Amino acid sequence: MIRHVVMFKFREDADEAQRQAVYGAIATMPEATGVSESYTIGPDLGLAEGNFDFAVVGDFADQEAYLTYRDHPEHQRIVFDIIRPAITDRAAIQFEIP
Protein backbone atom coordinates (compact mmCIF):
# COMPACT_ATOMS: atom_id res chain seq x y z
CA MET A 1 0.00 0.00 0.00
CA ILE A 2 1.18 3.55 -0.75
CA ARG A 3 0.65 6.26 1.87
CA HIS A 4 0.62 9.77 0.39
CA VAL A 5 1.04 12.63 2.86
CA VAL A 6 0.94 16.33 2.14
CA MET A 7 0.86 19.32 4.49
CA PHE A 8 0.19 22.96 3.70
CA LYS A 9 0.54 26.37 5.30
CA PHE A 10 -2.08 28.94 4.38
CA ARG A 11 -1.19 32.41 3.19
CA GLU A 12 -1.60 34.86 6.06
CA ASP A 13 -4.32 36.65 4.12
CA ALA A 14 -6.31 33.49 3.39
CA ASP A 15 -9.55 34.15 5.23
CA GLU A 16 -11.84 31.58 6.80
CA ALA A 17 -14.05 31.32 3.70
CA GLN A 18 -11.04 30.55 1.51
CA ARG A 19 -9.77 27.97 4.01
CA GLN A 20 -13.15 26.27 4.12
CA ALA A 21 -13.25 26.26 0.31
CA VAL A 22 -9.90 24.42 0.31
CA TYR A 23 -11.10 21.82 2.82
CA GLY A 24 -14.36 21.38 0.94
CA ALA A 25 -12.63 20.90 -2.40
CA ILE A 26 -10.15 18.37 -1.01
CA ALA A 27 -12.97 16.44 0.66
CA THR A 28 -14.47 15.75 -2.78
CA MET A 29 -11.31 14.08 -4.07
CA PRO A 30 -11.89 10.49 -2.90
CA GLU A 31 -15.20 10.33 -4.74
CA ALA A 32 -13.97 12.33 -7.75
CA THR A 33 -10.90 10.14 -8.25
CA GLY A 34 -12.29 6.83 -6.96
CA VAL A 35 -8.94 5.21 -6.18
CA SER A 36 -8.17 5.76 -2.47
CA GLU A 37 -8.51 3.09 0.22
CA SER A 38 -8.49 5.68 3.01
CA TYR A 39 -8.39 9.47 2.88
CA THR A 40 -8.12 11.75 5.90
CA ILE A 41 -7.85 15.52 6.04
CA GLY A 42 -7.78 17.94 8.90
CA PRO A 43 -6.64 21.25 10.31
CA ASP A 44 -3.82 21.34 12.84
CA LEU A 45 -4.97 20.94 16.45
CA GLY A 46 -2.64 23.66 17.75
CA LEU A 47 -0.65 21.41 20.08
CA ALA A 48 2.77 22.67 18.91
CA GLU A 49 4.39 25.84 17.61
CA GLY A 50 5.55 25.87 13.99
CA ASN A 51 3.20 23.17 12.74
CA PHE A 52 1.72 23.20 9.27
CA ASP A 53 -1.93 24.33 9.01
CA PHE A 54 -3.57 21.29 7.47
CA ALA A 55 -2.74 17.89 6.07
CA VAL A 56 -4.03 15.13 3.84
CA VAL A 57 -3.12 11.46 4.35
CA GLY A 58 -4.35 9.18 1.56
CA ASP A 59 -3.74 5.44 1.25
CA PHE A 60 -3.72 3.75 -2.15
CA ALA A 61 -3.58 0.08 -3.06
CA ASP A 62 -0.46 0.49 -5.19
CA GLN A 63 1.67 3.01 -7.05
CA GLU A 64 -0.64 2.90 -10.08
CA ALA A 65 -3.65 3.88 -7.95
CA TYR A 66 -1.70 6.73 -6.38
CA LEU A 67 -0.58 8.03 -9.78
CA THR A 68 -4.16 7.81 -11.06
CA TYR A 69 -5.16 10.05 -8.13
CA ARG A 70 -2.24 12.43 -8.55
CA ASP A 71 -2.76 12.90 -12.27
CA HIS A 72 -6.58 12.91 -12.22
CA PRO A 73 -7.90 16.04 -13.99
CA GLU A 74 -10.20 16.93 -11.10
CA HIS A 75 -7.30 16.63 -8.65
CA GLN A 76 -5.14 18.81 -10.87
CA ARG A 77 -7.93 21.37 -11.18
CA ILE A 78 -8.37 21.61 -7.41
CA VAL A 79 -4.61 21.85 -6.82
CA PHE A 80 -4.11 24.64 -9.35
CA ASP A 81 -7.33 26.61 -8.95
CA ILE A 82 -8.16 26.27 -5.25
CA ILE A 83 -5.19 25.06 -3.17
CA ARG A 84 -2.20 26.87 -4.71
CA PRO A 85 -3.73 30.38 -4.52
CA ALA A 86 -4.37 29.83 -0.79
CA ILE A 87 -1.04 28.45 0.42
CA THR A 88 2.60 29.45 0.94
CA ASP A 89 4.26 26.15 1.93
CA ARG A 90 3.83 22.51 0.99
CA ALA A 91 5.55 19.40 2.34
CA ALA A 92 4.95 16.00 0.76
CA ILE A 93 6.03 12.37 0.77
CA GLN A 94 4.87 8.98 -0.48
CA PHE A 95 5.98 5.83 1.32
CA GLU A 96 5.11 2.14 1.58
CA ILE A 97 2.92 0.89 4.39
CA PRO A 98 2.02 -2.74 5.17
Next chain:
Amino acid sequence: MIRHVVMFKFREDADEAQRQAVYGAIATMPEATGVSESYTIGPDLGLAEGNFDFAVVGDFADQEAYLTYRDHPEHQRIVFDIIRPAITDRAAIQFEIP
Protein backbone atom coordinates in the same frame (compact mmCIF):
# COMPACT_ATOMS: atom_id res chain seq x y z
CA MET B 1 -8.47 9.69 17.22
CA ILE B 2 -5.42 11.92 16.79
CA ARG B 3 -3.22 11.48 13.71
CA HIS B 4 0.33 12.77 14.22
CA VAL B 5 2.39 13.28 11.07
CA VAL B 6 6.00 14.34 10.84
CA MET B 7 8.37 14.47 7.86
CA PHE B 8 12.12 15.02 7.81
CA LYS B 9 14.88 15.84 5.36
CA PHE B 10 18.27 14.30 6.06
CA ARG B 11 21.44 16.37 6.15
CA GLU B 12 23.30 15.90 2.89
CA ASP B 13 26.20 14.34 4.77
CA ALA B 14 24.01 11.84 6.65
CA ASP B 15 25.32 8.53 5.34
CA GLU B 16 23.35 5.32 4.92
CA ALA B 17 24.40 3.99 8.33
CA GLN B 18 23.14 7.14 10.05
CA ARG B 19 19.86 7.00 8.09
CA GLN B 20 19.33 3.38 9.06
CA ALA B 21 20.07 4.26 12.70
CA VAL B 22 17.31 6.88 12.55
CA TYR B 23 14.79 4.43 11.05
CA GLY B 24 15.77 1.77 13.56
CA ALA B 25 15.40 4.11 16.53
CA ILE B 26 12.01 5.38 15.39
CA ALA B 27 10.79 1.83 14.83
CA THR B 28 11.27 1.12 18.53
CA MET B 29 8.97 3.95 19.60
CA PRO B 30 5.60 2.17 19.53
CA GLU B 31 6.85 -0.49 21.93
CA ALA B 32 8.87 1.96 24.04
CA THR B 33 5.96 4.37 24.49
CA GLY B 34 3.09 1.86 24.39
CA VAL B 35 0.37 4.33 23.43
CA SER B 36 -0.05 4.25 19.61
CA GLU B 37 -2.94 2.54 17.81
CA SER B 38 -1.06 2.53 14.50
CA TYR B 39 2.46 3.66 13.64
CA THR B 40 3.92 3.76 10.14
CA ILE B 41 7.33 4.97 8.98
CA GLY B 42 8.99 4.97 5.64
CA PRO B 43 11.46 6.54 3.26
CA ASP B 44 10.16 8.53 0.30
CA LEU B 45 9.49 6.44 -2.80
CA GLY B 46 11.03 9.00 -5.18
CA LEU B 47 7.87 9.66 -7.18
CA ALA B 48 8.18 13.47 -7.03
CA GLU B 49 10.86 16.14 -6.91
CA GLY B 50 11.20 18.15 -3.71
CA ASN B 51 9.67 15.58 -1.39
CA PHE B 52 10.81 15.08 2.17
CA ASP B 53 13.07 12.04 2.82
CA PHE B 54 11.05 10.10 5.37
CA ALA B 55 7.88 10.34 7.41
CA VAL B 56 6.14 8.98 10.46
CA VAL B 57 2.35 8.72 10.75
CA GLY B 58 1.15 7.68 14.20
CA ASP B 59 -2.47 7.33 15.33
CA PHE B 60 -3.39 7.77 18.99
CA ALA B 61 -6.69 7.16 20.78
CA ASP B 62 -6.90 10.71 22.08
CA GLN B 63 -4.89 13.83 22.82
CA GLU B 64 -3.70 12.44 26.16
CA ALA B 65 -2.23 9.37 24.46
CA TYR B 66 -0.49 11.53 21.86
CA LEU B 67 1.00 13.79 24.55
CA THR B 68 2.18 10.72 26.50
CA TYR B 69 4.01 9.63 23.34
CA ARG B 70 5.39 13.09 22.57
CA ASP B 71 6.69 13.67 26.08
CA HIS B 72 7.90 10.12 26.76
CA PRO B 73 11.56 10.18 27.90
CA GLU B 74 12.58 7.54 25.35
CA HIS B 75 10.92 9.54 22.55
CA GLN B 76 12.68 12.69 23.69
CA ARG B 77 16.01 10.85 23.86
CA ILE B 78 15.64 9.54 20.29
CA VAL B 79 14.57 12.95 18.99
CA PHE B 80 17.49 14.80 20.58
CA ASP B 81 20.28 12.22 20.30
CA ILE B 82 19.52 10.43 17.03
CA ILE B 83 17.06 12.33 14.81
CA ARG B 84 18.08 15.98 15.24
CA PRO B 85 21.78 15.44 14.46
CA ALA B 86 20.79 13.74 11.18
CA ILE B 87 18.22 16.16 9.75
CA THR B 88 17.91 19.67 8.34
CA ASP B 89 14.14 20.10 7.92
CA ARG B 90 11.07 18.98 9.82
CA ALA B 91 7.36 19.41 9.01
CA ALA B 92 4.68 18.35 11.49
CA ILE B 93 0.98 18.39 12.19
CA GLN B 94 -1.59 16.72 14.45
CA PHE B 95 -5.20 16.44 13.35
CA GLU B 96 -8.40 14.60 14.20
CA ILE B 97 -9.42 11.52 12.26
CA PRO B 98 -12.64 9.51 12.65
